[in-house]
Amino acid sequence: MRDFLPSDVRKREYVIGIIKEVYESYGFEPLETPAVENIETLTGKYGEEGNQLIFKILKRGEKLDANAGENDLADLALRYDLTVPLARVVANHKNDLPRFFKRYQIQPVWRADRPARGRFREFYQCDVDAIGSSSMIVEAELCAAVSEILTRLGFNDFIIKLNHRRVLTEILVAAGIPAERDIDALIAIDKLDKIGREGVEKELLERGVPAENAKRLIDFIVSILLPKGSNTYSKILRASVSFNEANEINLKKMSDFISTNGFERSGLNELKDVLKYDEEGNYNNDKILIDPTLARGLSYYTGAIFEIALTDGDFAGSLGGGGRYDGLIGMFGKEQIPACGFSLGLERILVVMEERGMFQKLVDEGKLKLDSADVLVTAWNEETIGESLKLAGELRRENLRVLIYPEADKLAKQFKYAGQINVPFVCVLGETELAENKVTLKNMQTGEQELVSREYIASKIKAPAL
């Protein structure tokens, strides 16, 4: 787990600020839940592997019987994600919440995972969920909000892959994959980019999928306009096929493939609704791409699923994803309540922004400030410190962030400190300056110094060029 020093926190808060602003503009409201949940709330929700990764909290005082066996040692646990706490809140506070509840939640979660690049044991999730409606308006708005966030952060190569859990099942059934081989088939298909058609075919056979069905599935997958993997998306762009056209082609192929077995097509219709609302609302410009190979790990999804990918090729993972889960809330209350959400991975977004130099660009554009303060006021000697404090107060009332050198010291040392902390301006208030009721203002970037009347200092600092 990590400490975040000031410039780290400032970058995180910039990103979180944009995320909040956009979610608020879509009418999502903030929710916060405690870090600690009752252990029963969490266990059994994330599969066996997830269970192992939950941090459990030791019982306290008399409750703790060290001889009671491993399962009786803990009564509480650290939050593992933000979706299960949301489901619990919706069930617990049903009467305090509106019929349609749109909430966002940006808080840390904890997993006892082996740390890796971009994977930490404490990390933030930025979740947004709409509770209470089955309409695809929800999906369209979620995609629009996420798309707006990424655009405002400066990403221009992201796409939102869209698929549907029921459609995925229908495709596998249409290919004749036995239900118990579903997961094997998805894992094999996922490797198409890496091991090629023959490799996947071989793997499907090894995993027990009959040759004929394996061929049917692969034939279908390669006929789709986008095989999985970020490199290949560019093929579409190069071929001057817009996402709209690609989506139409893919939906047609999916529909044909499924309908050969006579399946009902409500899943496909939902996908079409999402695209229709998105287009009619002018929400996204060619950002959503139907990808029938997208599966998403979590088992609680029941409808549309999405995942964000970057196509420039420097980052293979996903920046976030989500989907519809109409069954989860019913596990905590008496009532089944439809729900759909999107989760952004803050840590990954930060990693990519750092590596792509996007923060530096924001700093250069003046949109992000990483320096510790706008100005340092020197402390000349014991007698003039009061005047330095007074000047600091004046500048703060002008909405400047003002540091005061915290003890009377040699001026050279104070300038050296200003250089170390990278503050853009220094105000020197010595006896000469005080006698004239002026301040020597030093621009630390240019090295220029000038004697400035007190009433003009703030404006000189705010707009040095004037």
Added chain:
Amino acid sequence: MRDFLPSDVRKREYVIGIIKEVYESYGFEPLETPAVENIETLTGKYGEEGNQLIFKILKRGEKLDANAGENDLADLALRYDLTVPLARVVANHKNDLPRFFKRYQIQPVWRADRPARGRFREFYQCDVDAIGSSSMIVEAELCAAVSEILTRLGFNDFIIKLNHRRVLTEILVAAGIPAERDIDALIAIDKLDKIGREGVEKELLERGVPAENAKRLIDFIVSILLPKGSNTYSKILRASVSFNEANEINLKKMSDFISTNGFERSGLNELKDVLKYDEEGNYNNDKILIDPTLARGLSYYTGAIFEIALTDGDFAGSLGGGGRYDGLIGMFGKEQIPACGFSLGLERILVVMEERGMFQKLVDEGKLKLDSADVLVTAWNEETIGESLKLAGELRRENLRVLIYPEADKLAKQFKYAGQINVPFVCVLGETELAENKVTLKNMQTGEQELVSREYIASKIKAPAL
């Protein structure tokens, strides 16, 4: 532990926003540390009682040996306060931090305490600390920043009580209290308001303080201009004695009392410096009051100590406090580094603001918004939903927070929902409106409805009176 529903979060974020803004203006920078620390970092720092209240995290996988005994079951623990993590960070990251490091940190901490009014097992602390300087400029700026925060939040009856750990010891020594009776004496003195002079004298005798010394101590305490307890502060105010005058009188009495035993007065001089800087910097207007009975619980303080009290009598506890702790950081590194900090109790501030109706006032003044959105756009029927989405997008680009009713439904139901969630405006976009390229805008407070051209809707919502 509590869930925070949207309006709770908005109130909390308003208060946190003011706190951040003021701390930033004083040149403090944000720091964040993980919720989870190694257990050794925390144990032994908060006394025996504190140790009992630490939430400990069970070891995982092979590391856990359920038969190993209670002390070997946990390797991690939840953060108990923000000061110990800060000391660890300063020791760990010494080379990445400037010589003077001013940081604020606003994060939850956890204590396995019995919950009570205003006391929770998960609660936020708002800490601000200045590391690296022994100058009383630090104390003066901390008091100034805290004072500005409380003023901006709307408190006008707060005072900052100021004392000094060494002075406190010197007073007890001057009274002839044996060192091993220090704590007993402070506890007894604390009850002066409740049990009166005779009661305290009796208690001191019972606790083993010689009669002569008990009398000397009480004589001194009652000679000071403010006995402890919020009721009694008003005496000073009624007597038209300013805090400045009271401080002068109290310091003189303290000095006389201590000097009878020939003690050096560096502690008193530090208090005088704090007051002098505060006055010269025009920082506080009569907010700091020297209170020689203030003790503060934590044992790591070494110099000036402060505590915030409210004088209107509706809240007896403290909204925050702090002091100088020049020895703590040395416990984590090789070097002794001076430090001084102030911690605001967010939960208590929120409780008092709620009880005093201060949030309602902020809402009335338009400074705080608790409603879920600025406007709800209706969904008329399946065919017009695209237009509703488009309108929502237009209004969002005008920086409005826009909800869309998430499915085509009867208009009456949509209005009922708008009433439930307390949204101030509803935009109706039906077939008539679409034909005219207009929108029916309903003001939910006045009930007025008017047909408005699309380009004027945003401004009508922003300034309904125009």
